[in-house]
Amino acid sequence: MAYFYEMNIVVETLGWIASVLIVGSYALNITGKLAADSKVYVWANILGGLFFVINTYYHQAYPSMVVNIIWVIIAIVMIFKKKKTI
Secondary structure (H helix, E strand, C coil), rough: HHHHHHHHHHHHHHHHHHHHHHHHHHEEEEEECCCCCHHHHHHHHHHHHHHHHHHHHCCHHHHHHHHHHHHHHHHHHHHHHHHHHH
16 A cells, blocks of 8 residues: 555656646747757656656556657657757
């Protein structure tokens, strides 16, 4: 029982961190304070997406999990595209 409670806290915390990373980076982007091609923006989306994948898998919200897997793949592609242009 204690393990389930602790795991639940970890998963919920990851979900909230994901929300802050994705919504926060988006808000900074649309206000012109963070460029969409910046490493910070892309990594916030990668980490936020991965944390959402964990959270949605735990809650068996598979359609949301798939969306977040795609989100992470897009962000990873951006990292590789950026490396090629350097």
